[in-house]
Amino acid sequence: MMEDLKPKALVLVAAAVGVISPTVAAQTSESGNFAQGRALYQTHCASCHGKNLEGQADWQIRLPNGRLPAPPHDRTGHTWHHPDEHLFRITKFGIVPPLAPEGYESDMPAFGDVLSDDEIWSALNFIKSTWPDRFQRRQQDVTRRAKKQ
Ligand code: HEC
Numbered sequence: 296m297m298e299d300l301k302p303k304a305l306v307l308v309a310a311a312v313g314v315i316s317p318t319v320a321a322q323t324s325e326s327g328n329f330a331q332g333r334a335l336y337q338t339h340c341a342s343c344h345g346k347n348l349e350g351q352a353d354w355q356i357r358l359p360n361g362r363l364p365a366p367p368h369d370r371t372g373h374t375w376h377h378p379d380e381h382l383f384r385i386t387k388f389g390i391v392p393p394l395a396p397e398g399y400e401s402d403m404p405a406f407g408d409v410l411s412d413d414e415i416w417s418a419l420n421f422i423k424s425t426w427p428d429r430f431q432r433r434q435q436d437v438t439r440r441a442k443k444q
Contacts, residue, residue, distance in 0.1 A: 332421030335414055344368050348425060362402050368422045375426055375434040378441035386415045
């Protein structure tokens with residue numbers, strides 16, 4: 296299981312891989328449009344999650360105000376651990392109950408007033424399309440299992 300990889304090892308992998316080239320990866324879902332998703336990502340997400348989905352520096356360490364920095368959306372983060380529904384809800388509503396405890400403070404904005412549902416899926420599908428095949432398959436399994444519950 297990929298969770299067994301130590302963060303340090305993941306950082307080294309990320310450095311070795313260098314710049315991600317999303318254009319070579321296949322689209323994972325029928326909804327949304329790849330070019331639109333990439334543009335939406337760059338406009339609305341890249342300022343925090345990184346131009347190359349690398350996240351903010353020291354993203355696992357809380358800021359002085361107790362909040363978490365933006366995690367990477369590439370394979371070194373945990374975005375691919377979560378089902379589609381969860382990623383969609385976070386993007387639309389922010390990190391709020393039931394996905395977070397009541398009163399949880401986060402710098403992740405809610406995009407519900409900014410992006411349509413289709414645009415949110417496009418941005419998420421762009422993110423997913425940058426993952427290596429086996430990460431995409433794992434996330435599809437997680438999504439299928441979450442739907443059954
Ligand atoms: C102002 C900075 C900022 C912007 C802009 C932003 N995010 Fe975030 N995002 C965050 C932070 C900070 C977190 C982690 C918050 C936490 O865990 O408390 C986060 C977390 C997330 C998560 C959860 C990841 C995980 O593994 O749990 C998703 C999904 C996400 N963001 C998607 C997006 C998408 C899609 C966009 C663009 C449409 C976006 N974010 C734009 C700051 C931002």
